Amino acid sequence: MTRKASPTVLAFQVPANRGPRRLGVPFTHRGDNRRLVAVEDVLFAEMNDPELTDAFAEAEIDRLAAIFGLSAEEVAELYRPAELKPAVAGEPHRRRGRSTRAR
């Protein structure tokens, strides 16, 4: 299978050791483990897990507040900004449902 030449030749430079592709999707075979990512990136991605979203537990926040002499207001400003949002009285709870119409 051949591809048309591109006006930007550089766009077609491909490493000699690159694996074959089928329908634009690279084959994944047992030996294809040359790509490596730093563990920092993986740990960072894991922190998007809802269970790990908070950087530190409440106890650690309280400990830091005691160390640096932060008042309760400052702790709320810096570490619990959600608590500062005024609740809108009487606002109906919005139902969470599908965003697209069923077909």
Add this chain to the structure above:
Amino acid sequence: MTGFVVLNNRRGIHGLAGATLPSVEAWSTAHFGRDALQFCQVLTARFNAGFLALRTVSAERLLVRASLYQAGVRVATVALRFDPPQRRAHITWLVVTPTGRGGPTSRHLLQNLLLIERDCGITRMTLQAGLTHGGYVWAVHGFLPSPDAAWPVIAARLAAKFAAVASNFTPAQGAAVDGLLRSADRRALRAIAALAMPFGSATLGKHLLMGESWPGELDLSDEASSVIYMRRIGLIP
């Protein structure tokens, strides 16, 4: 000259070779309390197989480079330095293949490393926090700048970064953040990492520390630091 150990944990097969293997055995017996094969088995626990290159330096320090495999595929490579007389272990680098993303690979490896550190009497882990996410990630894992003199340098950089975005926050928030950045206590890095005020698509703490590079250490004898770390690597909820 290096000692090599090949392990297939699923089939219970192993191979040891290398001219310096006797010195590695002596190091492992003296500091780990068990032989080199058991050292390698602990480091590769819960992985199907491992290939390890080990070298001793001045009979006290051990350099380890390990590749770990699951189902015949390499999932992680790590380079470590153990220095039990100094009670210190250094993570030189740790990389995971894309198949390790979203899985327990990195956590299992860090848990295995902690077991070795415990048995070697190591209480201090060091590394260079860097790359795109490392400046934030390692702070959230409980690491602090080391030596103490490194913190004011980092704080100055963070203060400049914060000054550029301070207008997005209330005067009270700005004053509190400035106060943390002026503190001489290196634990202020942790307080900065924890900042939860939204900024862009992230938090201010994440924004300030992303892309930063700093020499870090985790003092496992400090309860607060070790609890943060063990919670992060999944040893405690």
